[in-house]
Amino acid sequence: MQPTRLRILEILKEQGDLTVAELARQLGMAPVSVRHHLDVLQGEQLICSPRVRRRGTVGRPRQVYTLTEAANAYFPRNHGMLASRLLEELKAILPPAQLQAVFERLADGLAADARPLQQDATPKQRVERAVEFLDDRGYLARYEFVDDHYVIYTLNCPYQGIAEQHRELCAMDKRLLERLLGSAAVVINRMSEGGCRCAYQASGDSVADGQPSAIPLYDLVAA
Structure with missing residues (x-):
């Protein structure tokens, strides 16, 4: 951003609402x-x-x-460090089975916000x-049809810098995608493992009773 405009943002952040004249004095510029x-x-x-x-x-x-x-x-934020510390505390306090349940509930709750889908919706x-939902939430999601399968890509990770140490976030995203699809998905690539994007192959096989697969315990306890 242009330096003067960034400085205006900083002044307003520090002091709240200001007039043009007040800003001009602090910047040493003409109104x-x-x-x-x-x-x-x-x-x-x-x-x-x-x-x-209004004046008093x-x-x-x-x-x-x-x-x-x-x-x-x-302006600087510290969401990443806080999220990482919260995950560390959860993993220290909860046994794997309870931690698994927490992240399954998170994934299911997120998926519940998706727009309704007709029961007879096509693959x-x-x-x-699913792609629309993820894209609206910053995943930069895309898809293509390859060899009789749909492949879904996420080009941005909202948990970049955290997922590398906390792979349960990757498992949560997989369950979220399966919940959105109503079918199983196979992980092809993960950014947390060095890939340039995450990729999933939609199997097309309906998950039993409309439920996504459970988050594997090994995903939750992996270092």
């Missing part, structure tokens, strides 16, 4: 130049449309700018729904 940068940031949906801040005394109300939720992506419709 007209600040307005240009604010217009760009507003177009990128990083700051909200100006709102009115007599005087004209002033327009102030503040950050949107999307702007928080430009292609099931694959398309």
Whole structure:
């Protein structure tokens, strides 16, 4: 990002809502130049449309700018370390069978948020729904039809940097995909094992009673 615009985001993060004049003083810039940068940031949906801040005394109300939720992506977060530590604590406290149940429930709960599918949906419709669901959640999911099978790819891992140490996340994703498909899936490739993408082959065989396969215990206790 352009340095001046990044500095505007930092100032608004530190001090909350500010006027053009207040920003101009802190940046040492002309108000007209600040307005240009604010217009760009507003177009990128990083700051909200100006709102009115009324004075406590007599005087004209002033327009102030503040950050949107999307702007928080430009500031450091520690979600990865926290998630990793939480997983370490869970694995230290829970026996493998209970840990397995936790991640199965997580996968099933995530899949429950997918849009409904007709009972007589074709394999292609099931694959398309799964890919749509994963893609909406940052997996960059794609699929192709190869040798009479659908192959589903995820080009981005939401758990990058964590899954390498906690393979139960990979097992959870596999169960999530099987729940979305309503059939078994075979892992072809995993980013956590050095691949450039994760890949799954949809078997087309319905899982018994519509349930996905259990997360293997070896996936949960692997180092």
